[in-house]
Amino acid sequence: xxxxxxxxxxxxxxxxxxxxxxxxxxxxxxxxxxxxxxxxxxxxxxxxxxxxxxxxxxxxxxxxxxxxxxxxxxxxxxxxxxxxxxxxxxxxxxxxxxxxxxxxxxxxxxxxxxxxxxxxxxxxxxxxxxxxxxxxxxxxxxxxxxxxxxxxxxxxxxxxxxxxxxxxxxxxxxxxxxxxxxxxxxxxxxxxxxxxxxxxxxxxxxxxxxxxxxxxxxxxxxxxxxxxxxxxxxxxxxxxxxxxxxxxx
Amino acid sequence: xxxxxxxxxxxxxxxxxxxxxxxxxxxxxxxxxxxxxxxxxxxxxxxxxxxxxxxxxxxxxxxxxxxxxxxxxxxxxxxxxxxxxxxxxxxxxxxxxxxxxxxxxxxxxxxxxxxxxxxxxxxxxxxxxxxxxxxxxxxxxxxxxxxxxxxxxxxxxxxxxxxxxxxxxxxxxxxxxxxxxxxxxxxxxxxxxxxxxxxxxxxxxxxxxxxxxxxxxxxxxxxxxxxxxxxxxxxxxxxxxxxxxxxxxxxxxxx
Ligand SMILES: Nc1ncnc2c1ncn2[C@@H]1O[C@H](COP(=O)(O)OP(=O)(O)O)[C@@H](O)[C@H]1O
Ligand SMILES: [Mg+2]
Numbered sequence: 001x002x003x004x005x006x007x008x009x010x011x012x013x014x015x016x017x018x019x020x021x022x023x024x025x026x027x028x029x030x031x032x033x034x035x036x037x038x039x040x041x042x043x044x045x046x047x048x049x050x051x052x053x054x055x056x057x058x059x060x061x062x063x064x065x066x067x068x069x070x071x072x073x074x075x076x077x078x079x080x081x082x083x084x085x086x087x088x089x090x091x092x093x094x095x096x097x098x099x100x101x102x103x104x105x106x107x108x109x110x111x112x113x114x115x116x117x118x119x120x121x122x123x124x125x126x127x128x129x130x131x132x133x134x135x136x137x138x139x140x141x142x143x144x145x146x147x148x149x150x151x152x153x154x155x156x157x158x159x160x161x162x163x164x165x166x167x168x169x170x171x172x173x174x175x176x177x178x179x180x181x182x183x184x185x186x187x188x189x190x191x192x193x194x195x196x197x198x199x200x201x202x203x204x205x206x207x208x209x210x211x212x213x214x215x216x217x218x219x220x221x222x223x224x225x226x227x228x229x230x231x232x233x234x235x236x237x238x239x240x241x242x243x244x245x246x247x248x249x
Numbered sequence: 250x251x252x253x254x255x256x257x258x259x260x261x262x263x264x265x266x267x268x269x270x271x272x273x274x275x276x277x278x279x280x281x282x283x284x285x286x287x288x289x290x291x292x293x294x295x296x297x298x299x300x301x302x303x304x305x306x307x308x309x310x311x312x313x314x315x316x317x318x319x320x321x322x323x324x325x326x327x328x329x330x331x332x333x334x335x336x337x338x339x340x341x342x343x344x345x346x347x348x349x350x351x352x353x354x355x356x357x358x359x360x361x362x363x364x365x366x367x368x369x370x371x372x373x374x375x376x377x378x379x380x381x382x383x384x385x386x387x388x389x390x391x392x393x394x395x396x397x398x399x400x401x402x403x404x405x406x407x408x409x410x411x412x413x414x415x416x417x418x419x420x421x422x423x424x425x426x427x428x429x430x431x432x433x434x435x436x437x438x439x440x441x442x443x444x445x446x447x448x449x450x451x452x453x454x455x456x457x458x459x460x461x462x463x464x465x466x467x468x469x470x471x472x473x474x475x476x477x478x479x480x481x482x483x484x485x486x487x488x489x490x491x492x493x494x495x496x497x498x499x500x501x502x503x504x
Pocket of ligand 2: 289
């Protein structure tokens with residue numbers, strides 16, 4: 001019974017994805033929505049991602065630093081590369097993804113859900129607007145376009161955070177760290193980061209849109225659908241994160 | 250003209266619409282009245298294709314919306330305006346942007362032409378000088394006016410109004426009703442109004458259809474309502490003892 005419900009939901013979700021990718025009815029209106037979405041996500045999440053990345057980078061560095069210092073057999077300039085790879089592979093894309101699942105996921109679900117329960121979506125449908133392509137597609141496209149930039153930002157700030165805490169903690173000097181950053185750089189890791197930073201926002205925005213679009217009832221259900229959106233997209237992120245790592249690393 | 254033939258709709262075991270046949274005339278206000286839960290909103294949703302009926306045909310000047318796919322429906326809907334029970338104004342847009350939205354979406358008018366058309370429609374519903382306000386900043390009556398202006402901005406052939414009076418005081422309700430009626434005549438629209446609120450909406454009904462327990466129970470005009478012997482209709486239109494007495498007095502008075 002439960003399984004059937006899940007499969008049903010998955011089917012409806014895939015149908016939504018399928019319906020969303022049609023030619024926009026009016027390009028100017030469509031791209032206005034895409035840019036609005038990019039702006040909202042970019043400006044809205046810039047601050048939180050910077051702060052969190054800075055401290056995650058910092059704590060990564062301190063923890064590695066502690067371990068290596070005690071071990072005493074590895075040169076401390078290695079730290080640059082270790083922090084770099086950890087940040088690129090996991091911290092920047094996954095932390096950004098999870099943060100955005102909370103912030104953007106709940107925003108999108110409640111925005112679309114409000115439009116659903118106040119009949120605004122019906123009103124658009126009656127006007128002849130294809131609401132899948134006008135309401136949902138720009139959110140997904142906007143998220144997929146802006147999040148790689150946010151992730152890249154998070155990556156730089158994380159690496160800088162690692163340097164600041166490492167230098168202040170006396171684990172290495174700035175020059176050593178920068179030397180380590182350049183050592184043995186694996187371009188494949190960057191590729192994996194970018195794959196994640198496309199896949200995660202796609203999951204977040206489409207799952208949140210789905211939860212909002214199909215909400216029924218009133219304010220209570222709206223709140224629940226927005227929470228569901230956050231929980232489901234977070235689970236989807238860690239799930240896909242694992243598989244991307246498993247198959248691509 | 251819209252012809253409805255044998256529309257049926259069930260939700261699980263509950264038969265909400267049990268085969269409704271009715272015709273809505275062009276250039277007229279066609280009313281659908283009935284108690285809460287009678288199936289009015291479901292019927293209206295079938296008419297505009299938001300709900301797929303189980304059986305029957307709905308012919309918009311001989312085009313059956315029941316058989317249409319999503320794209321065909323979208324095309325037909327450019328000819329449809331609708332006034333929603335909860336107004337359904339876009340709350341992230343100003344009044345002007347709300348009314349302009351269908352023009353932005355479906356026409357290639359210049360900014361100037363759009364502005365002219367929007368102002369014309371807002372003027373038609375007697376709502377000027379509120380262009381830059383947001384829906385949350387205006388009264389219920391004004392929201393209805395905006396919704397009506399938005400519904401007519403693309404010059405619809407068909408206009409649907411679900412409970413146009415809900416949430417309005419009686420005087421404002423009558424103003425909105427009269428607007429709907431004037432616009433219907435002026436632009437020769439096929440208008441369908443759904444309401445449970447007899448007292449106000451009856452004013453504007455050229456044709457009145459009474460839905461009772463999912464069936465079309467009675468049809469006629471407002472003069473015939475006074476004479477009707479139909480118990481269910483009588484109980485609906487004259488629910489209180491006091492109203493029943495008024496009806497008796499009226500009848501005797503007219504001999
Ligand atoms: N989507 C739906 N699913 C199940 N039952 C519904 C649905 N929509 C309406 N109904 C039922 O259909 C009946 C008629 O509802 P409705 O058309 O909204 O009445 P009203 O005449 O007050 O507008 C009600 O009993 C309602 O519970
Ligand atoms: Mg209703």
